[in-house]
Amino acid sequence: MDKRNVFVAGAGYMGNGIAQVAALAGYEVVMCDVSEGCLASGMEAIESSLGKLLSREKISGEQAERALACIRTTCDLKEAAAADIVIEAVHENIELKKEVFARLDGICPPHTIIGTNTSAIPISSIAAATSRPDRVVGIHFFGPVPLMRLVEVIKGLLTSEETMAAADNWARSLGKETVLVLRDHAGFVANRASMPSTIEAVCMVDEGLATPEDIDRATGGFDFGVGPLQIIDNAGLDVGTGAAMAIYEDTRDPKFFPPPLMRRMVTAGLLGRKSGKGFYAYSGGKRESYLNAGKFAHESKDERSRRLAMLLQRFIIPNMFESVRLLESGVSTARDIDKAIRLGFNLPQGFLEMADSLGLDAVVEMGTGFYEETGSDKFFSPPLLRRMVAAGLLGRKSGRGFYEYEA
Numbered sequence: 578m579d580k581r582n583v584f585v586a587g588a589g590y591m592g593n594g595i596a597q598v599a600a601l602a603g604y605e606v607v608m609c610d611v612s613e614g615c616l617a618s619g620m621e622a623i624e625s626s627l628g629k630l631l632s633r634e635k636i637s638g639e640q641a642e643r644a645l646a647c648i649r650t651t652c653d654l655k656e657a658a659a660a661d662i663v664i665e666a667v668h669e670n671i672e673l674k675k676e677v678f679a680r681l682d683g684i685c686p687p688h689t690i691i692g693t694n695t696s697a698i699p700i701s702s703i704a705a706a707t708s709r710p711d712r713v714v715g716i717h718f719f720g721p722v723p724l725m726r727l728v729e730v731i732k733g734l735l736t737s738e739e740t741m742a743a744a745d746n747w748a749r750s751l752g753k754e755t756v757l758v759l760r761d762h763a764g765f766v767a768n769r770a771s772m773p774s775t776i777e778a779v780c781m782v783d784e785g786l787a788t789p790e791d792i793d794r795a796t797g798g799f800d801f802g803v804g805p806l807q808i809i810d811n812a813g814l815d816v817g818t819g820a821a822m823a824i825y826e827d828t829r830d831p832k833f834f835p836p837p838l839m840r841r842m843v844t845a846g847l848l849g850r851k852s853g854k855g856f857y858a859y860s861g862g863k864r865e866s867y868l869n870a871g872k873f874a875h876e877s878k879d880e881r882s883r884r885l886a887m888l889l890q891r892f893i894i895p896n897m898f899e900s901v902r903l904l905e906s907g908v909s910t911a912r913d914i915d916k917a918i919r920l921g922f923n924l925p926q927g928f929l930e931m932a933d934s935l936g937l938d939a940v941v942e943m944g945t946g947f948y949e950e951t952g953s954d955k956f957f958s959p960p961l962l963r964r965m966v967a968a969g970l971l972g973r974k975s976g977r978g979f980y981e982y983e984a
């Protein structure tokens with residue numbers, strides 16, 4: 578099936594980004610929203626983004642013009658009747674999404690695949706609102722869509738293999754790198770694997786072990802990517818708390834429950850960049866650390882490097898353990914789990930690759946140390962990891978861990 582006609586429901590931050598990348602890839606796009614005002618804002622965002630890509634010479638003037646000519650706007654969902662693929666990017670509300678899916682199901686021809694860009698709602702629940710759950714799939718873009726290369730393609734309980742393959746091919750035809758999520762798992766791969774460590778970063782600030790800057794520095798945020806607390810400030814603490822809560826509500830696993838500091842900050846309106854203050858204070862385009870500021874002023878150089886090394890280990894262990902759990906529960910492959918982390922967070926390695934490099938026995942030992950010190954289950958190593966160590970699969974140094982290595 579040639580998916581030339583794309584229909585995007587929702588012209589907001591994600592919807593207009595998706596419409597833009599689809600049009601740039603040569604698809605005929607119809608972008609739909611509830612009012613002409615929303616559509617006008619969506620088109621303005623597209624024009625501004627294309628302008629930036631043009632000024633950085635990422636695209637030519639001709640490509641920008643052609644892309645704009647490929648996008649049509651409408652307030653009428655019935656125009657999805659000509660769509661080969663629909664991407665839904667309306668507000669994150671299950672009732673709204675179900676209503677939109679039920680309507681789309683009645684409008685679209687039988688061959689149409691309907692993808693949802695939901696961040697946290699189970700794909701199977703949305704698919705249940707249609708008569709074609711085999712043709713409903715999660716197609717999870719990361720924002721800003723024109724810049725982020727990662728797309729997670731998520732299989733609902735009833736999504737067919739053909740739909741997974743078609744959604745995967747379509748996302749790759751937009752120039753994106755895809756990760757296949759084989760189970761309808763809360764938080765999918767990238768957000769699920771990173772959430773326990775993000776929460777750990779907040780706990781370390783709350784326990785007075787670090788300033789936000791210490792954490793972001795120790796985890797490489799100021800070198801090759803953006804640190805976890807910078808990410809929450811950029812996304813909004815309300816959004817981060819909501820994402821953690823969504824995984825907690827689905828799993829009741831306490832390691833996903835947003836910690837007190839995070840909840841109090843949301844209540845106090847410290848939402849991050851958008852409110853001027855979050856884990857950092859922002860003024861005149863400058864970012865300043867203010868939480869626990871001055872606390873470590875008298876620490877020696879050695880004490881500081883020991884403390885930063887401990888912060889890094891305590892941050893990285895829950896990430897590694899959650900990546901192992903994703904692997905052992907068949908949510909995705911080691912390669913895709915690592916790829917999601919590399920592309921989603923701009924890190925040089927995924928956490929399974931990192932564990933292989935450190936040595937899986939060393940990783941278990943670090944986890945055990947933190948487990949004994951804190952009593953927290955989040956540091957209790959997952960069964961697969963312990964079995965691998967018992968079997969002598971120690972990573973790079975033994976020639977085999979999550980990957981195989983030449984001697």
Ligand SMILES: NC(=O)c1ccc[n+]([C@@H]2O[C@H](COP(=O)([O-])OP(=O)(O)OC[C@H]3O[C@@H](n4cnc5c(N)ncnc54)[C@H](O)[C@@H]3O)[C@@H](O)[C@H]2O)c1
Nearest residue numbers: 587588589590591592610611666667668669694695696720
């Ligand atoms: N913001 C992110 O970084 C991000 C990342 C990945 C996924 N998501 C998910 O993408 C979806 C959209 O998020 P967003 O940030 O673009 O939100 P947004 O608020 O910017 O945009 C949502 C748009 O949907 C429109 N809408 C509401 N009801 C509609 C309907 N019945 N028909 C058509 N349009 C309708 C709204 O008018 C609005 O313009 C959510 O499910 C969100 O969880 C967001």
